[in-house]
Amino acid sequence: MDSQLLKQAMEKIGSVPVLVNLVSKRERELINGAKPLVRPESLEVDKCDIALREIAEGKLVAEIDFDAIAKAEESKTRWIVKRGSVNSLYAD
Secondary structure, X not given: OOHHHHHHHXXXXXXXXXXXXXXXXXXXXXXXXXXXXXXXXXXXXXXXXXXXXXXXXXXXXXXOOHHHHXXXXXXXXXXXXXHHHHHHHHHO
């Protein structure tokens, strides 16, 4: 993995977990035959480096659905509250 590409991609994304997931998903797509969005420098270039270059050059971006995250957090909170009330029945 090219550390310079990693730094450039990190500047574009800003979040390590999002970057890791984006690179991982894109690398799998490339391995499964997807065409690169950038011209590889050689035939032996690592798929991870291609994905990082795509991100660094702005050809691949991450979209975050904040509404979906909020709904997931809300449902998790409701489950914890319900579970807490059930536990209180057995605590006596």
